[in-house]
Amino acid sequence: MLTRDYYFDLPPELIAQEPSERRGADRLLLIDRNTGAFTDHMMSDFPSLLHRDSVIVVNNSKVRKARVFARSSTGGTVEFLFLGKEDDGAWKCMVSKTKRQKTGKEYEFIRRDGSCDIRGVIIRENSDGTRSVKLSEDIDETFFARCGHVPLPPYIRREDSWNDESRYQTVYAKKTGSVASPTAGLHFTQPLMEEVRSLGIPIYEVTLHVGAGTFLPVRTENIEDHHMHTEHYEIDTETAAALNEAKASGRRIVAIGTTSVRTLESAASESGRLEKLTGDTSIFIHPGYSFRFIDDLLTNFHTPESTLLMLVSALAGRENMLRAYSHAIEERYRFFSYGDACFIRG
Numbered sequence: 001m002l003t004r005d006y007y008f009d010l011p012p013e014l015i016a017q018e019p020s021e022r023r024g025a026d027r028l029l030l031i032d033r034n035t036g037a038f039t040d041h042m043m044s045d046f047p048s049l050l051h052r053d054s055v056i057v058v059n060n061s062k063v064r065k066a067r068v069f070a071r072s073s074t075g076g077t078v079e080f081l082f083l084g085k086e087d088d089g090a091w092k093c094m095v096s097k098t099k100r101q102k103t104g105k106e107y108e109f110i111r112r113d114g115s116c117d118i119r120g121v122i123i124r125e126n127s128d129g130t131r132s133v134k135l136s137e138d139i140d141e142t143f144f145a146r147c148g149h150v151p152l153p154p155y156i157r158r159e160d161s162w163n164d165e166s167r168y169q170t171v172y173a174k175k176t177g178s179v180a181s182p183t184a185g186l187h188f189t190q191p192l193m194e195e196v197r198s199l200g201i202p203i204y205e206v207t208l209h210v211g212a213g214t215f216l217p218v219r220t221e222n223i224e225d226h227h228m229h230t231e232h233y234e235i236d237t238e239t240a241a242a243l244n245e246a247k248a249s250g251r252r253i254v255a256i257g258t259t260s261v262r263t264l265e266s267a268a269s270e271s272g273r274l275e276k277l278t279g280d281t282s283i284f285i286h287p288g289y290s291f292r293f294i295d296d297l298l299t300n301f302h303t304p305e306s307t308l309l310m311l312v313s314a315l316a317g318r319e320n321m322l323r324a325y326s327h328a329i330e331e332r333y334r335f336f337s338y339g340d341a342c343f344i345r346g
Contacts, residue, residue, distance in 0.1 A: 001223045001287060005318065006305045008325055015155050016338035019167040024189040027333055027340040029324060033296070034346055036320030038327060043187045043341060046298070047195045050254065051345075054296070055246045056196060057264060058256045059182040060205040062173035064141070065148030067160075070107035070120070076100075078107060081151060081179060082144070083130065083212055090123055090132040094212055101131055109135075111146050118143060141176060151179050153337055155303070168337075177209035177232070183337040184257030184299045204243060208233040208259045208281075218305055228282040228307065233263040240267070240274040243293075247272060252295040252346070258308050261285065261294055268292035286310040287318055296345045301328060301335040316344045 020026050028041040030049055041049065050056075066082040079096040086092055095101045103125055108116040118139065124132035150160035150168050160168075170185035172193075193203060213229020220226045235243075243264075247253060255261045266281035267274045272292050284307065297315055302308040313321045324342065333340045 003218045003221060003223055003226075003305050006223075006309050006313065006322075008304050008322060008329075010304060010329065010335060014329065014332065014335050014339075016334040016336060016340075017156055017158060019163075019186070019338045020334075023167065023171075024187055024192055026187050028187075029328055029333065029340070029342040031316055031320065031324050031342055031344045032346075033316040033320075033344050036317060036323060038324045040331065041343075044192070046187075046192065046343065047199055047201075049343060049345065050196070050199070050201055051252050051296075052199065052201070053250065054201050054252045054254045055243065056201060056203045056254045056256060057243065057260045057294075058170070058172055058185055058188075058203060058205055059208050059259045059263065060170075060172050060174045061178040061182060061207050061209050061259070062176040063151065063169055063178045063181050063210075064176050065144040065150055065165075066179045067149040067151040068109055068144070068147045069149075070109045071116070072101075073106040080107075080109075080133070081212055082148075083179060084177075086132060089138075090134045091120075092126070092130050093133050094129070095131050098129055098131075101125075107133075109143075109147050118147070153180060155336055156338070172205065174205070175207050175209075177207075179212050180210040180214050181337065182208070182210055182257045182259045184260075184341065186338070187298075187341050188256070202242075202246075204239050206233065206235045206239065206260060206263045208263045210259055214308075217303075218307060218310075223286055223310060226284065226307070228284040230280045230282045231259075231262065232280050233266060233278065235263065235267055235274060235277045237277065240277050244273050247293065253293055254296040254298065255294045256298050258297075258299055258311050261297060261311065264293045265291065284310075285314050287314045289314045291315065296343070298341060298343045300337065300341055301325065301333060301339055303336065312342075312344060 026043045081094040109118045119136040150164040
């Protein structure tokens with residue numbers, strides 16, 4: 001299987017640069033995972049498109065304002081994306097102008113008002129291109145609130161705004177830790193969720209903290225040679241028990257977003273039960289994969305040659321997905337994080 005088999009030509013004007021004017025006012029392409037047939041809808045139609053024996057699983061991870069600017073000791077401005085805290089107390093970061101950011105280089109991290117009270121120094125250059133940064137004092141979410149920016153993906157070619165602080169966050173976000181939004185959930189409003197529940201369809205929450213690897217392209221010619229990034233997930237025991245009971249009774253498991261898929265498939269044993277309820281996953285789902293737990297998937301439209309396009313192709317078939325994407329382009333659907341949605345249903 002070749003990476004180029006997942007290429008499609010996307011007009012740049014279809015890459016959504018802003019969210020829809022009103023949350024949930026998005027288009028929805030329904031794709032039959034068995035036949036490849038598709039029909040056009042609106043996100044407001046989603047409850048009526050669900051099988052009545054469905055249960056829904058969402059990712060409740062909350063996006064951290066992890067993009068922070070700093071002044072280097074040589075006077076330049078450097079962008080840091082804080083990925084997570086390491087065992088020795090340093091923070092692992094992706095940095096701009098990477099080759100210039102050497103061990104021992106010092107920085108002042110800049111507040112939104114231009115002031116600074118936190119300093120840092122690079123103590124390690126990591127093999128994956130990241131840098132480990134030791135800060136002058138311990139930080140918490142207050143630091144990110146004062147200094148951080150919403151980490152919009154690189155294909156959104158504008159600076160973040162105050163509007164992004166709410167619109168790049170799902171309405172059910174709870175546990176801070178992601179550096180990118182689980183964007184399929186951005187289509188949900190509280191009224192839409194209540195409408196789903198009124199049909200007797202429960203909604204369960206799991207957690208997977210989305211890492212920066214979600215933006216990384218596949219650089220290998222053969223997709224089997226690609227190494228996936230690692231992300232941390234958690235499922236509480238009560239949720240796992242409820243989902244295992246639903247699965248055993250034949251109810252359809254509807255994942256909201258590829259992060260929910262990665263969580264459930266990582267936690268599921270070969271027998272199709274959720275067993276490993278917490279851990280770090282680098283699961284790579286592509287055609288040939290046999291799904292253990294999920295049945296249907298609501299997701300956004302993904303970038304060409306990406307692992308996410310490969311994941312949805314594993315569920316619905318590569319040719320079916322590429323035909324559906326061709327239709328979406330022809331009908332001027334909006335693509336990627338702030339774009340429209342597709343519902344892959346059996």
